[in-house]
Amino acid sequence: HTTMQILITHGTLAKTRVLASGHMMLRFDHGDGAKVDGGTERRLVSVLEDEFPRADAVIVSDYGYGLVTPGVVEALTRLQAASPRILLVDARDLLRYRGLAITAVKPNFEEAIGLIGPRALAPARDRGEALAPHAGRLLDMIGSQIAAVTLDTDGALVVERARAAYRTYAKPARNARAAGAGDTFAAAFALALAAGAHTPAAAE
Numbered sequence: 001h002t003t004m005q006i007l008i009t010h011g012t013l014a015k016t017r018v019l020a021s022g023h024m025m026l027r028f029d030h031g032d033g034a035k036v037d038g039g040t041e042r043r044l045v046s047v048l049e050d051e052f053p054r055a056d057a058v059i060v061s062d063y064g065y066g067l068v069t070p071g072v073v074e075a076l077t078r079l080q081a082a083s084p085r086i087l088l089v090d091a092r093d094l095l096r097y098r099g100l101a102i103t104a105v106k107p108n109f110e111e112a113i114g115l116i117g118p119r120a121l122a123p124a125r126d127r128g129e130a131l132a133p134h135a136g137r138l139l140d141m142i143g144s145q146i147a148a149v150t151l152d153t154d155g156a157l158v159v160e161r162a163r164a165a166y167r168t169y170a171k172p173a174r175n176a177r178a179a180g181a182g183d184t185f186a187a188a189f190a191l192a193l194a195a196g197a198h199t200p201a202a203a204e
Contacts, residue, residue: 013065035066045075052079057194059186062091076100088190090182094142103193104146106186112149115141128157128167135159146199148189150182158203166200 013031017024036044044067052058060076062068073096080087080101089097090106094115097105107115109127116134124130128151131138138147139161149157155169192202 013063031065033065035069041069041071044072048072048075048079052076052085053083055085057086057088057190059190060087060089060091060097061183061186062089062093062096064092073097073100086190086194088186088193089144090186098141098143100143102142102144104148104189105142105144106148106150106182106189108150108152108182112138112147126154127151128154131157132159132165135165136161148185148203150185152181156185156203158199160199163199166203168203 013029013033016028016030018026018028058076058080060068068091076087077100084101086103087100088104088106089100089102091097092111094105094107094111109131112131113121116131116138120134121130122133128149131149135147135157136159138149139145139159146158146160149159151157151170153170153172155167158166158168160166189202193199
C-alpha cells in the first residue's frame with residue numbers, strides 16, 4: 001500500500017453538509033475550482049511517475065475542480081501505455097480520457113445519459129433496463145473495457161465488451177446520512193479487479 005503525498009498550493013474543495021434530525025438536507029461546496037498552477041502540476045506528474053509502476057490499480061476521480069489538468073491526463077496516458085495497470089476513471093467528463101486505455105469507468109446514470117442522449121432511451125421498468133441496450137455504444141464512446149453505471153438505490157449496471165450486461169442490486173440501508181457511495185463502489189470494484197475477480201464478482 002502506497003500513499004501519494006504532494007504539496008498542493010491550491011485550495012481544494014470543502015463540502016459542508018447540513019443535517020436535520022439525522023437527514024442530510026443540503027450541501028454547500030466552497031473552494032477554488034481553478035486549474036492548479038504549473039509548479040503543482042509538475043510535482044503531481046513527478047509523483048505519478050514514481051508511484052504508478054508500483055500500483056496494482058489506479059483510480060482517477062475527477063470532479064472538474066482543477067487538479068486533473070491536461071498535463072496530468074497526458075502523463076497518465078503515457079504511464080498506462082508503458083506499464084498497464086487496472087485503471088478506473090470516475091469523472092464528470094469521461095471523454096477527456098478517451099485515449100487512456102481505461103480498464104473501467106464508473107459514471108452515474110445522469111453522466112451516462114449525458115453521453116448517450118436522453119432521447120435514445122426507450123421506456124422501461126427501471127433505469128438499468130433502459131440503459132442496457134446502449135451498453136456497447138457507451139463503451140465505444142469512452143474507449144473503456146468495462147463501464148459500471150451506478151444507479152444509487154437501484155444498484156448498478158455493469159457492462160463489458162463481448163459479454164451480456166450484469167445487474168447488481170443495492171441492499172437498503174437505514175443510514176440517512178449516506179454520502180460517497182459511488183466513490184466507495186469505485187474503490188471496492190477496482191480493488192476486486194486488481195485481485196483477479198471476474199467483473200460480476202467485482203461488482204457485487
